[in-house]
Amino acid sequence: MTKPDKREEISRAALELIAENGFHGAPMAMIADKAGVGAGTIYRYFENKDVLITELYQDLEERMYPCIQEGYSTDKPIRERFIHLGTALLRYFIEYPLDFRYLEQFHNSPYGTDYRRDKILGDKEECHVFRDLFEEGIARQEMKNLPLVIMFSLAFGPILTVARDQILGFVSLDQVLITRSIEACWDGVKR
Amino acid sequence: MTKPDKREEISRAALELIAENGFHGAPMAMIADKAGVGAGTIYRYFENKDVLITELYQDLEERMYPCIQEGYSTDKPIRERFIHLGTALLRYFIEYPLDFRYLEQFHNSPYGTDYRRDKILGDKEECHVFRDLFEEGIARQEMKNLPLVIMFSLAFGPILTVARDQILGFVSLDQVLITRSIEACWDGVKR
DNA sequence: TATTTAAGAATGAACGTTCATTCCGGACAA
DNA sequence: TTGTCCGGAATGAACGTTCATTCTTAAATA
Numbered sequence: 036m037t038k039p040d041k042r043e044e045i046s047r048a049a050l051e052l053i054a055e056n057g058f059h060g061a062p063m064a065m066i067a068d069k070a071g072v073g074a075g076t077i078y079r080y081f082e083n084k085d086v087l088i089t090e091l092y093q094d095l096e097e098r099m100y101p102c103i104q105e106g107y108s109t110d111k112p113i114r115e116r117f118i119h120l121g122t123a124l125l126r127y128f129i130e131y132p133l134d135f136r137y138l139e140q141f142h143n144s145p146y147g148t149d150y151r152r153d154k155i156l157g158d159k160e161e162c163h164v165f166r167d168l169f170e171e172g173i174a175r176q177e178m179k180n181l182p183l184v185i186m187f188s189l190a191f192g193p194i195l196t197v198a199r200d201q202i203l204g205f206v207s208l209d210q211v212l213i214t215r216s217i218e219a220c221w222d223g224v225k226r
Numbered sequence: 227m228t229k230p231d232k233r234e235e236i237s238r239a240a241l242e243l244i245a246e247n248g249f250h251g252a253p254m255a256m257i258a259d260k261a262g263v264g265a266g267t268i269y270r271y272f273e274n275k276d277v278l279i280t281e282l283y284q285d286l287e288e289r290m291y292p293c294i295q296e297g298y299s300t301d302k303p304i305r306e307r308f309i310h311l312g313t314a315l316l317r318y319f320i321e322y323p324l325d326f327r328y329l330e331q332f333h334n335s336p337y338g339t340d341y342r343r344d345k346i347l348g349d350k351e352e353c354h355v356f357r358d359l360f361e362e363g364i365a366r367q368e369m370k371n372l373p374l375v376i377m378f379s380l381a382f383g384p385i386l387t388v389a390r391d392q393i394l395g396f397v398s399l400d401q402v403l404i405t406r407s408i409e410a411c412w413d414g415v416k417r
Numbered sequence: 418t419a420t421t422t423a424a425g426a427a428t429g430a431a432c433g434t435t436c437a438t439t440c441c442g443g444a445c446a447a
Numbered sequence: 448t449t450g451t452c453c454g455g456a457a458t459g460a461a462c463g464t465t466c467a468t469t470c471t472t473a474a475a476t477a
Contacts, residue, residue, distance in 0.1 A: 041453095057335070059250050063437055064455095073454030075439075084437065143334040144248070148394060179410060184397040185388055189410050192383030197376055203339060206375040219370060219380050223414030232427090254463060255429095264428035266465075275463065 042080045044070040050091055054136035058088065058144065085146075092141050092150070095134055102127055104164060113172045114221060120165065121194060121217040128198035129208065135198055169224075178224050189223045233271045235261040241282055245327035249279065249335065276337075283332050283341070286325055293318055295355060304363045305412060311356065312385060312408040319389035320399065326389055356381075360415075369415050380414045 048069035052061035063084060067074040081087035103123040107116065128135040141147045154162075169186045172178035178186065197216055200206045208216070239260035243252035254275060258265045272278040294314040298307065319326040332338045345353075360377045363369035369377065388407055391397045399407070 059436095062435080064435095067455090074437090075455065076453060078438070079452075139334065143330065151396075152394075179406070181403070181406060181410070182397055184391050185403065185407055185410075188387035188391060189384045189407070189414070192385070192387035193380045193414065194383070195387075196379035196383035200375050200379060203343075205342075206373055212372070212376065215370070215372060216376055216380070219372070219376075219414050222416075223380070223384065223410050225413075250462095253461075255461095258429095265463090266429065267427055269464070270426070 041070075041072060041076070045072065045077055045080055045087075046091060046094065049087055050095075050137055051133055053088070053091075053140055054133040057140055088141070088146060089150075091137065092146070095137060099127060099134065100162075100164075107164065109167075113168070113175065113177045114225070116168055117172070117190075117221055117224070118214075118217055120168065121190065121220055122213060124191075125194050125198055125208075125213055125217060128194075129201055129213075132202045135202060139195075139199065172224070177226055179226055186224055190220050193220050193223070232261075232263060232267070236263065236268055236271055236278075237282060237285065240278055241286075241328055242324055244279070244282070244331055245324040248331055279332070279337060280341075282328065283337070286328060290318060290325065291355075298355065300358075304359070304366065304368045305416070307359055308363070308381070308412050308415070309405075309408055311359065312381065312411055313404060315382075316385050316389055316399075316404055316408060319385075320392055320404075323393045326393060330386075330390065363415070368417055370417055377415055381411050384411050384414070 045066065049061065049066045052066055052069060063077055064074050067077055070077075077087070081090065103120060105123070107119055107123075109116070111119075142151070165187070166183065169178065169183055169190075173180055173186075181189075193216065197206070197208070201208050206212075236257065240252065240257045243257055243260060254268060255265050258268055261268075268278070272281065294311060296314070298310055298314075300307070302310075333342070356378070357374065360369065360374055360381075364371055364377075372380075384407065388397070388399070392399050397403075
């Protein structure tokens with residue numbers, strides 16, 4: 036196995052195990068086993084488990100954002116743009132359930148909370164598409180005039196919840212249900 | 227300390243530590259310390275840590291449900307009932323942040339998933355108020371005709387997310403913002 | 418009332434297990 | 448041969464749980 040391949044294998048194994056069993060259900064030895072490397076080898080690629088977890092999350096974000104924004108254009112109407120992003124996000128979660136589960140594990144842990152705090156205070160780049168859309172929607176009076184954080188909750192809260200239900204098997208979403216769910220989210224944020 | 231007091235102290239300590247640090251950030255020794263009892267004493271009241279965690283959750287539900295339903299009446303209009311329950315829920319979470327954090331920890335763990343699976347399949351009693359409201363709302367064509375699970379996501383997804391943001395300090399909700407948030411949730415589920 | 422006794426409650430040191438991390442002998446490339 | 452990389456046994460810290468012992472209390476006895 037070449038060097039970058041090995042790193043790749045470790046990432047894949049860690050993502051899968053953590054997504055399915057949580058951080059504490061994915062010991063380093065088990066990750067090594069699944070990746071087909073020795074336990075010590077992981078530490079040649081990642082300083083420690085915390086670093087592995089954080090880098091895994093950043094890789095995931097870098098995969099996800101471009102995928103969601105494909106075909107997105109700021110020229111289209113606000114509503115259409117909202118539906119585009121919401122649908123793309125929900126579809127992504129359904130298509131890559133491991134990514135979604137990892138995302139959830141991360142967000143519902145001290146890692147995620149700290150990360151989010153940095154992001155909100157530090158004005159990170161990535162989610163500016165969402166922020167821009169909401170700010171424009173509010174300015175044009177097409178969306179409710181509520182604090183951005185609340186708008187995010189109204190829009191993403193249901194998407195995350197519904198994605199979890201789909202992945203855990205509590206509901207089975209088809210194309211129609213996805214669209215209608217996202218349209219319902221729009222009803223929540225629109226003026 | 228009398229016997230029931232001791233059990234109470236252990237519950238309180240466990241709830242607080244788990245709410246703040248998660249299940250793995252709350253070792254039995256630490257819980258015992260905080261409760262002012264010996265490590266072994268916990269096992270006189272709870273068979274093991276799993277039982278402690280589950281009973282803590284059930285106690286919490288029993289505290290929460292009556293509190294939310296206070297003043298609730300099935301005679302009032304659908305919308306009014308929805309606003310009542312939503313507001314009461316969000317208020318409860320804000321007033322008892324430890325309860326909310328514990329609830330989240332529980333739901334985002336294998337305990338919670340199994341519990342939920344039992345609940346959905348086993349038709350448990352407690353959340354029938356919500357279920358009844360939605361079923362009536364749909365039947366009367368005042369709410370969107372979507373699967374119940376999705377309706378729950380649309381209504382509770384934002385409430386949970388916004389409650390978390392409030393508790394983590396990302397937003398500061400006053401009376402007006404609470405009302406407007408819940409009304410926005412209604413816009414999401416209404417026809 | 419004062420003293421003894423027994424039963425149950427509480428304790429915390431000790432145990433076995435699990436885990437992240439380290440370390441060193443060997444395999445392979447140059 | 449020399450240097451680099453890898454594997455997995457070794458390490459020690461942390462955890463949940465147990466159990467031999469101590470403490471508390473109240474009934475029984477004198």
